[in-house]
Amino acid sequence: MSLIEARGLTKSFGGDVVLQGVNIAIDPSEIVTIVGPNGSGKSTLLRMLAGVLKPDGGEISHAAGLTIGYVPQKLELEASLPMTVRRFLNVPRRVSEAAAERALERVGVKALKGRSLEGLSGGQMQRVLLARALIVEPDVLMLDEPTQGLDQPGQAEFYRLIEDLRSELGCAVMMVSHELHVVMSASDRVICLNGHICCEGTPEIVRNAPEYRRLFGSGTQGALALYRHEHDHVHDENCGHNHAHDHEDAH
């Protein structure tokens, strides 16, 4: 059974239709990535599936007792409110010391516990946001452009962490991203959105879909070549998914 199932979702803002007729389901333990041009409704869809925004039409059902960890696109913090990482983990709900430490440790930033949020680098901040989303032990982790502003090695490292967390916790992951080459290689399924679902399937299927190529083909030649190269080889049976998919190779 799917963890989240949505049918016929529609959403408009001020008379402009942003999403129409969207059917989507998320199954346990899968990594699903939503790609699409700016303004194509990706964040809106994610927020509706996470339950923080109401659709105008259609239905969304969550599996009984479903927990969702949501990492927003960016954090709106009051500049006048300095806060340590530890205190931030108490928002919106107070968490035990043990739970806070476990979450920070899982994403490799336990040492930042006493640091002020303001002084964190982009990559550190993303990990703290991720740690906060993990506190609920989510069945589904939802991430909205989680690597915005990170350099390429930083992005690749972050997506590897996401894959490790999926293996370790068994949670499904749904994310929105613009880093096509990195994110597609880390995904089980890709959904290409542009007000409606243009195409979806394995990264390989989406990469070859004319709808996808129309939207991204010309702008991402390098990225697509990089991605295609990475999946030209047959994976060794004994090879886990811990290896990087993001390096360029001279073959």
Ligand SMILES: Nc1ncnc2c1ncn2[C@@H]1O[C@H](COP(=O)(O)OP(=O)(O)OP(=O)(O)O)[C@@H](O)[C@H]1O
């Ligand atoms: N709360 C809102 N009020 C008014 N318009 C909104 C609101 N949220 C989203 N929109 C509009 O809906 C459209 C889709 O926005 P959304 O953020 O979902 O797109 P996106 O695909 O995530 O874009 P991007 O890649 O730029 O982040 C945009 O035109 C945006 O201006």
